[in-house]
Structure formats: structure tokens, C-alpha cells
Amino acid sequence: MMKIRSCGERMSTVVWLSAFIATCCVATAAGSKTFVCYYQPSARVPIASIPANLCTHVTYAFAEASKNGISPAHTTDLAKYAEMVALKKVNPNLKVLVSLQNGFPAIVDGGVTVMETFANGAVSFLRKLRLDGVDFDWEFPSKAQKAGYMKLISIFRKAISDEAKLNGAASLLLTMALANNKYIAGWAYDMSVLTQNIDFATVMTYDFHVFNAKHDNVTGYNSPLVAPKGESTYLSTVGMLTFYIKAGLERSKILMGVPTYGRSYILADNSNHGLHAPAVARGAPGPAIHVHGVYIYQGICMALKSGATRVWDGAAGVPYLYHDTAWVSYDDEQSVMGKCKWAVASNLGGIGVWSLTLDDITGTCTGESFPLLRTIKSCLG
Structure with missing residues (x-):
């Protein structure tokens, strides 16, 4: 049976956050918000099983950018x-995009003519396949490539x-995935260019x-709403979103990223299992998928039902669990609802989830598939 404990909370933060979340949706309408669901090709979730009525946009991850346009990662x-386009039979308003991750350096470093050839080829590709747009997910440009990348976006x-x-015709969509690091964001993007073009x-x-054995060898939150005591505010959802807003990116064009997976650790001592406890390695593969250091949401629930202890951190707005030497930071319905309400109250454009494939299918x-996606949908309206 799942055991629940409450960790120490900084009362000023807790009171503020609780009041904020309790009132935020009264003040702000959510009905027009964007809800992007990234999709990773997976036998776990066949395309026909994608919940097309939950998301406003589904983005296929990934294809590649090439000098002639867009190249599928696989011919299949x-x-x-x-x-995915056929999902519009279920939801005629659904937008289907493809995300590009690799191939940008050769295009950006190739000059204007190469950029224009890429852009025109990509547009033709998207129209031919009846896709609604493209998502740029270059991780990440160097300082020297910033000007070229911004030029590419304008082109x-x-x-x-x-x-x-x-x-x-209706214009194709141009969207992006942006860094969770203020230093990368500073050298990689010009916010005025993004606001004008995406x-x-x-x-x-x-x-x-x-x-990380050298730099991150204590337990830490994968995606806190608010940074825990002693950590930089930029190591949090609110901190990074506030950074982008202050840097000049238009609020209505910002989507809050929400993960459907957790990050796991192996504790150095199973009796020391709190936040910032010493860890010796990434966690063993979770019970749902066999990847070191990762628990998808289904695996989280399997662990809790098998006796793991859940701890809710009201100050950071997220839970974690521990069992023996396993420690996992994750998001659940409670934390996702709190994040979504903050996004709505802050007049952001909506939510982007990585990924629908990693939710509980x-x-x-809860007895119902895609509980995290459903929680976001209920918040956004």
C-alpha cells in the first residue's frame, strides 16, 4: 500500500503557492490555450491509439533538417x-506537425542561399504530406551560430x-522547443526574432x-514548479519561464513544458532518502520500460502500488518517491494541475508535453488511460 509523508515546507512559499493555484483559474479563461503533445514512434502507443481529442497539436519526433528540406528519420x-494526419477524422481541429532535431548546423553555416533552399523544400514537403507545420528542436546552437539561426527562422x-x-491557403505553423538553461537561451536566441516569427x-x-557523478550526484527534482531552498531559481519551471518573459518572448507564444516521466537515482544510503541525499548512480530501469535513470508515469504508479513511499513537497510543487535505494522525482496529477493553473494564470500560450507516449497508457x-494528459485537458478547458 502506498505511504504518503509530507516533507518540510517553507511556509511563506506554500501559502503563496496554495492561494495562487486556488484562485488562478477564476481570473483567467483557459479555453483558447494550446496543448501540444509530442509523439515518439513507439509500439507502446500505436498512432491509431493517440488520444486525438485531448491535444490541440500532435508533434511527431523526429525528422531531420537537410539542405533540400525535411528528411524522415526512417522511410517508414x-x-x-x-x-497521424488521419487522426483529423476523430478531431477535425487537430494540427499535426513534425519536429526537426538534427541537421541544422550545415544549413545555418551554409549561408542564405542554403537556408532558402531548405525553407522552400520543407514547405513543399509539409504541403505534400498535408502536415500543418514544423517544430525546430535544435539542441543547441553555439554562440557563433545564433545570428545564422535567427536568420533561418526569419527566412x-x-x-x-x-x-x-x-x-x-492557411499559413503553415512554425514552432520551437527552447532550452531549459538561461545561459544557452541567452546565447542561442534573439527573443524579438522569435516573437515576430514563430x-x-x-x-x-x-x-x-x-x-552525474561529478556535477549532480545528489537527488534533485526533474521539473519542480518552484526551485527548492538552496537552488537557483532557474532550476525550476517558474524560474525559466519568468526568464523568457523578462527576456522579451511574448507570453502568448510561450508553452510550459511538462514531463510525463521521472528521473531516478540510486541512493548511497537507503536511510537517507530526502531531497539532496547523496546518490551513486542513475536509477535501475523502472518497472514499465527498461531504461536506466527513467521511470515513465505507468512505472511510477507500479512502484507506488508495490510499496514505494510518496513524498509531496508543497514548496516545490512536485512529489518524489523512494523504496530501498531507489529514488525518483516525477510529476503526477496533483503537480501537473498546479503547473497548468500557474501557466493559465500567467497568461502563457498553453502546455507542451514530452511525451504522450510516456504517460500511463x-x-x-487511475483506471483511465493518459491520466496526465487528461488532467491538463481539464485545466485548459
């Missing part, structure tokens, strides 16, 4: 794109605008702590 992906916006006018961007407000947690 072309058929998968078509399957791409012009290409999709010109094509839409020429053909009398439709929206998901800030990857997760992976703030991942075990079997009903292990």
Missing part, C-alpha cells in the same frame, strides 16, 4: 505521418507566408537534474 515514417517565416499568400515555443522545463494509475 512517411506512412506514419499519413496515419522560414517568409517562405511559409509567401506560400500561403500565393496559394490562398507561432509558439515549448520551453523544455524538465531535466533540471539528471544524475494502460490505466494502471
Whole structure:
């Protein structure tokens, strides 16, 4: 049976956060918010099983950027794109995008002509396959590549605008995934260029702590709403989103990134199992998928039902669990609802989830599939 304990809380933060979340949705309408669900090709979730009515946008991860446009990572992906477009039979308002991660350096470093060739080729590719847009997920440009990357974004916006006018069609979407690190964000992006040219961007407000023997060898939260005591505010969802807002990125174009997975650790001493406890390695593979250091949400619920202890940190707005030497930071319905309400009250554009594939697809947690996605949907309206 799951055991629940409450960790020490800084009362001023707790009182503020509780009052904020309790009142935020009264003040702000959520009905027009964007809800992007990233999809990783997986036998766990066949495309036909994607909950098309929960998300406003589904983004296929990943294809590659090439000098001639967009290249599928695998030839079989072309058929998968078509399957995703077919989800519009279930939800006619659904937008289907493809995310690009690799290949940007050769394009950006190639100069304007190469950028224009890429942009025009990508637009043709998207139209041919009846996709609604493209997501740029370059992780990450160097300082020297910033100007070129911003130029590429401007060129791409012009290409999709010109094509839409020429053909009398709705413009394709240009979206992005943005860094969870203020230093990278500072050297990689010009916020005025992003505000002028993109439709929206998901800030990857997760992976703030991942075990590293030299630099991150104590337990830490994967995606806290508010940074714990003693940590930089930028190691949190609120801290990074506030950074982007202050840096000049338009609020309505910012999506809060929410993870459906947790990060796990092996404790050095199973009797010392709190936040910032010494750890010796990434956690053993979770019970649902066999990847070191990762628990998907279904695996979280399996662990809790098998006797793990859940601890709720009201100051940080997230839970963690421990069992013997296993320690996992994760998000659940309670933390996801708190984050979503903060996003709505802050007038952000919405939520981006990495990824729908890692939610509980079997009903292990609540008896209903995709509980985290459903929680976000209920918050956004």
C-alpha cells in the first residue's frame, strides 16, 4: 500500500503557492490555450491509439533538417505521418506537425542561399504530406551560430507566408522547443526574432537534474514548479519561464513544458532518502520500460502500488518517491494541475508535453488511460 509523508515546507512559499493555484483559474479563461503533445514512434502507443481529442497539436519526433528540406528519420515514417494526419477524422481541429532535431548546423553555416533552399523544400514537403507545420528542436546552437539561426527562422517565416499568400491557403505553423538553461537561451536566441516569427515555443522545463557523478550526484527534482531552498531559481519551471518573459518572448507564444516521466537515482544510503541525499548512480530501469535513470508515469504508479513511499513537497510543487535505494522525482496529477493553473494564470500560450507516449497508457494509475494528459485537458478547458 502506498505511504504518503509530507516533507518540510517553507511556509511563506506554500501559502503563496496554495492561494495562487486556488484562485488562478477564476481570473483567467483557459479555453483558447494550446496543448501540444509530442509523439515518439513507439509500439507502446500505436498512432491509431493517440488520444486525438485531448491535444490541440500532435508533434511527431523526429525528422531531420537537410539542405533540400525535411528528411524522415526512417522511410517508414512517411506512412506514419499519413496515419497521424488521419487522426483529423476523430478531431477535425487537430494540427499535426513534425519536429526537426538534427541537421541544422550545415544549413545555418551554409549561408542564405542554403537556408532558402531548405525553407522552400520543407514547405513543399509539409504541403505534400498535408502536415500543418514544423517544430525546430535544435539542441543547441553555439554562440557563433545564433545570428545564422535567427536568420533561418526569419527566412522560414517568409517562405511559409509567401506560400500561403500565393496559394490562398492557411499559413503553415512554425514552432520551437527552447532550452531549459538561461545561459544557452541567452546565447542561442534573439527573443524579438522569435516573437515576430514563430507561432509558439515549448520551453523544455524538465531535466533540471539528471544524475552525474561529478556535477549532480545528489537527488534533485526533474521539473519542480518552484526551485527548492538552496537552488537557483532557474532550476525550476517558474524560474525559466519568468526568464523568457523578462527576456522579451511574448507570453502568448510561450508553452510550459511538462514531463510525463521521472528521473531516478540510486541512493548511497537507503536511510537517507530526502531531497539532496547523496546518490551513486542513475536509477535501475523502472518497472514499465527498461531504461536506466527513467521511470515513465505507468512505472511510477507500479512502484507506488508495490510499496514505494510518496513524498509531496508543497514548496516545490512536485512529489518524489523512494523504496530501498531507489529514488525518483516525477510529476503526477496533483503537480501537473498546479503547473497548468500557474501557466493559465500567467497568461502563457498553453502546455507542451514530452511525451504522450510516456504517460500511463494502460490505466494502471487511475483506471483511465493518459491520466496526465487528461488532467491538463481539464485545466485548459
